[in-house]
Amino acid sequence: MTAAPPSNRPKINDNDTELIEAINSGQTEKFSELVRRYEQKLYNFGRRMCGDAADAEDLVQDTFLNVFRYLKDFRHETKFKNWLYRVAASTCIKKRRRSKFAPERELSLEEFVSGEEPGAAAQVPDWAQIPLEKLLNEELVQTLHQAILSLPEQYRMVVVLRDMEGFSTEETAQIMNISSTNVKVRLHRARLFLREKLKGYFAHGL
Amino acid sequence: MACDNPEHRHCLELFEKLSEYIDQELESETHRHVEAHVAECLACSACLQTLKQTIALCRQAGERSVPAAFSRKLHAVLQSTTKPPLP
Ligand SMILES: [Zn+2]
Numbered sequence: 001m002t003a004a005p006p007s008n009r010p011k012i013n014d015n016d017t018e019l020i021e022a023i024n025s026g027q028t029e030k031f032s033e034l035v036r037r038y039e040q041k042l043y044n045f046g047r048r049m050c051g052d053a054a055d056a057e058d059l060v061q062d063t064f065l066n067v068f069r070y071l072k073d074f075r076h077e078t079k080f081k082n083w084l085y086r087v088a089a090s091t092c093i094k095k096r097r098r099s100k101f102a103p104e105r106e107l108s109l110e111e112f113v114s115g116e117e118p119g120a121a122a123q124v125p126d127w128a129q130i131p132l133e134k135l136l137n138e139e140l141v142q143t144l145h146q147a148i149l150s151l152p153e154q155y156r157m158v159v160v161l162r163d164m165e166g167f168s169t170e171e172t173a174q175i176m177n178i179s180s181t182n183v184k185v186r187l188h189r190a191r192l193f194l195r196e197k198l199k200g201y202f203a204h205g206l
Numbered sequence: 207m208a209c210d211n212p213e214h215r216h217c218l219e220l221f222e223k224l225s226e227y228i229d230q231e232l233e234s235e236t237h238r239h240v241e242a243h244v245a246e247c248l249a250c251s252a253c254l255q256t257l258k259q260t261i262a263l264c265r266q267a268g269e270r271s272v273p274a275a276f277s278r279k280l281h282a283v284l285q286s287t288t289k290p291p292l293p
Contacts, residue, residue, distance in 0.1 A: 028288045032281055039280065043272045057276050061283060068288050109222060123248065128255040132262050141267050163264035169231065188225035195260040 016080040024072055035064055038081070041165075042088055048160045049092050051149045059095065063088040078174060085167070085175045089157060096153060105152045112192040127202040140201070147197035151190055158183055159190035216243070217250050224250075224257055 011017075016034070023030050042063055046056030066087050074083055127135065148156055161172045162183070169187075173180045220240055226232045227240045244251050 026290070028290055029285075031288045032285060035281060035284055039277060040269065040272050043276075044269045047270060053273070057280075060276075061280055064280070064284055065287060068284070113218065113221065124252045124255045128252070128259040132259075132266050135259075136263070136266060140263070144263055144267055159264065163261055164267060166265075169229070184226060184231070188222070191225055191257060191260055194264070195256055198260055198263070199256065 011076040012079055013076070014079050014081075017076060020071065020074065020076075020080060031068060034067075038084060039064075041081075042084070045085070045088060045160065045165060046092075048145070048148060048164060049153075049156065050096075051145070055095075059088065059092055062095070063091045066091055078171075082167070082171055082175060085161070085165075086177075089161075089175050090177075092157070093153070104154060107152065107155060107189040107193060109189065109192075112189070112196065125199070125202065127198070143197070143201045144194070147194050150197075151193055155186050155190040155193065158186040159194065162187050163191070217247060220244075220250055221253065224254055228254070228258055228261065 016037070019030060019034055023034065039060060042060045043056055046059040047053065050056050050059060063084070067084060070087065074080065148159065151159065157176060158172060161167045161175060162169070167175065169180050169183050172183045172187075176183070220227075220243055223232060223236065223240060227237060230237070232240065244254055
């Protein structure tokens, strides 16, 4: 038997399907509804990835322009939201390549292992035991955002997608076009990196 | 922390798996193994708690709303681009 043609693949129906079909059938004025649904999500993704408000705005605009350009090619094989993030992720990576030439730094597990002197009293620090609602304040959120921005981009994107935007390992792998194993490795290192920064903050701040 | 001490090899092996453990992505046997170790090793337990709290903070960090001026500009730009050409 030959492979099934693409049209026989299961189509994923979500809340956006109807709207997308309307846009693709020529009702392009409905595109603004799609923008309304996702502008806030993408803006936050942009702020987390680029930090700077102006860069985030550029990313949102370029992503929607690309979405409009390629919407006819969307085959409903994933949720629209995941496809949208895939477009946003590649738009983001292309943009940043253009703006800076520094090679990406790799994070190794070892750098998180050697941080403390062995034999130090092992106990759960206070900050890990305080309920989140008591811990969270503007300063801490700022510290966290700064820490995320200081991660190398490939790690930053993984932790943003997994722990801030709520995508699964599989979805993150699809969005970034990397393997699930790679997502897990990068995620663990990114989390350890952030944990170090938070430890530093609480060592001086509490 | 002993879990950060390279000499403590067992802890070190677990250190690599803590994220997958938190995300419930380990096979059940390995999951149980980590669980049992963490229950009796204070160093690894401290590691686990700080990592969990880090993740919880990321999840709760909140969203900004889109600046109104940008949203207006965005819709205007996209509207002019997506308008079908006049016949
Ligand atoms: Zn241990």
